[in-house]
Amino acid sequence: MTNVSVIIPTYNRRELIQEALNSVLAQSFRDYEVIVIDDGSDDSTGEMIKDKFNEKVHYSWQVNQGESVARNKGIELAKGEYIAFLDSDDRWLPKKLDKQVRVLDENPDIGVVFCQAWSINEEGNLLDSRVIGNDLRVNEITFENLVLHNQISGSPSSSMIRQVILEKIGGFDPQIRYGEDWDLWLRIHSLSKFGFISEPLVQLRRHQDTQCYFPSIEGNAHRLEDHLVILEKAFANWQGSLSRGLQEKAFAYQYAQAFLAEESVQNTRNAKKYLQKTVSLYPNILYDVDDFGQLIVDNGAILVQVTQPWDYDAAIEYVVKVFDDLTLVGISNKHFESVVWGKLYAMLGFLAAKSGEDIIARNYLISAIRYDLGWLRNRGVLSIVSQSLIGQNPVKQMRQ
Structure with a gap:
């Protein structure tokens, strides 16, 4: 064989x-x-x-x-x-x-x-x-x-x-x-x-195609439909125990992804519809910084990288719109927002540093620290900021 x-x-x-x-x-x-x-x-x-x-x-x-x-x-x-x-x-x-x-x-x-x-x-x-x-x-x-x-x-x-x-x-x-x-x-x-x-x-x-990451309106609906079917099958066949609220949370995350995808292509009507469904299933979603918060930042990163040259403002405008819509449906969490903005600016800083845009990278990383002091413990952040302040390229410094 x-x-x-x-x-x-x-x-x-x-x-x-x-x-x-x-x-x-x-x-x-x-x-x-x-x-x-x-x-x-x-x-x-x-x-x-x-x-x-x-x-x-x-x-x-x-x-x-x-x-x-x-x-x-x-x-x-x-x-x-x-x-x-x-x-x-x-x-x-x-x-x-x-x-x-x-x-x-x-x-x-x-x-x-x-x-x-x-x-x-x-x-x-x-x-x-x-x-x-x-x-x-x-x-x-x-x-x-x-x-x-x-x-x-x-x-x-x-x-x-x-x-x-x-x-x-x-x-x-x-x-x-x-x-x-x-x-x-x-x-x-x-x-x-x-x-x-x-x-x-x-x-x-x-x-290098936005459609690869954010499907069309019709594609987003089909993706959501398929993902809901996957979850229905999974829960129906699962023989073990389940933690309280797991099903609601799992389905809510699929609607949340659909909401964020519609925001990415500026389809406000569908975005709000999916957001309302998300919140009805899982009202505490703004306490999930690691999952939902990271998902927001990841979508912002994609919007930057599907443009040539990279458009950092696209990610910032996207997150502003997301938080505006969250406020409109009556949910907000200042800690969640601060952490997400910190993650977003750190991501933008690392992308800018990768492109050799040292001053832009430094400014984004300083913004990340302002929103979340935890970034002061990140060696990459400290290295890029400190080297840009003393005027020496960090790559050149490491070679020396």
């Missing part, structure tokens, strides 16, 4: 899938097969694969039905004991398969193993130095945490799963378009343990 089946669903990515395939062929672990499921491409993807990778890849074309159906078709064709998914615009580092196979071989109670990842842009260059999954702790992947948000923030490309587990749960749900991986992790969680490798072994491509 082949040890690993690599499954790559694709649709009209003739150029990018070549990078994905080359990253598979460069793996140090050699006992694998590669299955490409072409979900109806019309850009000559198939011809390119047959020309350049014919003997190394099992290629199958189907009428366009979506990624979940394509992945399930790959599972049906797979002969491997382990399944590794790779999105056709992502890339693996050479030790990815080797290290994940080792975890599954040595731990029969683990059904799926993940790894950390880097973000790359459309040209394949590293986006920033932050590692995706850097704060993930495998013992914190609990049902209660998973229903609140998808902790596995690396897409299926960072995973390796036992074939027998996928057979038991029936693969991906073809009815779910948004969050199909989240749904899969929730179903796997009821059957086996999760494993995690604290090393980035995957490069996830982020496209």
Whole structure:
């Protein structure tokens, strides 16, 4: 039996899938097969694969039905004991398969193993130095945490799963378009343990398109609908005990994400509708600084980075609007607002420092400290501020 089946669903990515395939062929672990499921491409993807990778890849074309159906078709064709998914615009580092196979071989109670990842842009260059999954702790992947948000923030490309587990749960749900991986992790969680490798072994491509992060009005509604279905399934199938108010909080967070997404595209009417639903389910949401507050800041960061050059004011204007709408529905929390503004200005400061805009970075970081003195304990903040005040580039200082 082949040890690993690599499954790559694709649709009209003739150029990018070549990078994905080359990253598979460069793996140090050699006992694998590669299955490409072409979900109806019309850009000559198939011809390119047959020309350049014919003997190394099992290629199958189907009428366009979506990624979940394509992945399930790959599972049906797979002969491997382990399944590794790779999105056709992502890339693996050479030790990815080797290290994940080792975890599954040595731990029969683990059904799926993940790894950390880097973000790359459309040209394949590293986006920033932050590692995706850097704060993930495998013992914190609990049902209660998973229903609140998808902790596995690396897409299926960072995973390796036992074939027998996928057979038991029936693969991906073809009815779910948004969050199909989240749904899969929730179903796997009821059957086996999760494993995690604290090393980035995957490069996830982020496209410079706002729609990738904030769907259209129609797309946002579909995403919310799918996420609510995922939660309904998860709670209906869960056999364990639940903490008080967990269901209401989990559903509230989905409406909160829909609210913030609508704010991002300035659809005030829908934003307020989703916000009212959020507050009715979870009136104390402004006491969740770590979750809801961070979500606000993350959305602000995206608004900055989808513009060229970066528009820092977009994030500030966004957060002002969010707090205005929160006030309109009758909820406010000064501590929450201070912490969020501190997080936002710190984020802007780090982004500006990365771009070499030292004075702008310093001013944003000083604002972060004014809102939340806790940033005085952050070494990165202190380094950037102090070096800019004495007029020396911190990178140059470190080299000396």
